[in-house]
Amino acid sequence: MKSSQLATALLISICVYLAGTLLFGSYSDPALRDLEAYVARVQANVEDLASRQNRLVAQAELLRRSTDAVRVEARRLQYYREGEQVIRVENHTDREMVQSPGVVMRFTSVYPDHSRLIRIAAVAAFLLSLFLQIALDRHPSSTYSSMRRASR
Secondary structure, eight states: OOHHHHHHHHHHHHHHHHHHHHHHSTTSHHHHHHHHHHHHHHHHHHHHHHHHHHHHHHHHHHHHHOHHHHHHHHHHTTOOOTTOOOOOOTTOOOOOOOOOOOOOOOOOOOSOOOHHHHHHHHHHHHHHHHHHHHHHOSOSSHHHHSOOOOOO
């Protein structure tokens, strides 16, 4: 087997691998559009979290400076001063306090990963091209047997 045959088969397998990755890889147009949509959703989530942080910082500053705001917030949390009378209305349900820390944004690819199939195709192309080159080589040893040593 000649080294040129091996190099040619290796070059063919590399071309098959690169073409398969280009056509079926995660860098195709639909996958890129999905990734851009995910980036837009994450940026909107970051903006929402930044505005939520600004509101919480403003509320914390208000609670630090105003005793009346602390009193109102304490009553909302159902804390009262000793001796205060609380009037509860029947059939009144207390509001639940729900504060979400934000939204977890996970990226899920809808396109299957073809990398294993691309590697198998590249190896198959390598072996097929190597077999064809060896099989089609008509005189594999004729060049070596016909060579003679030059006389001195």
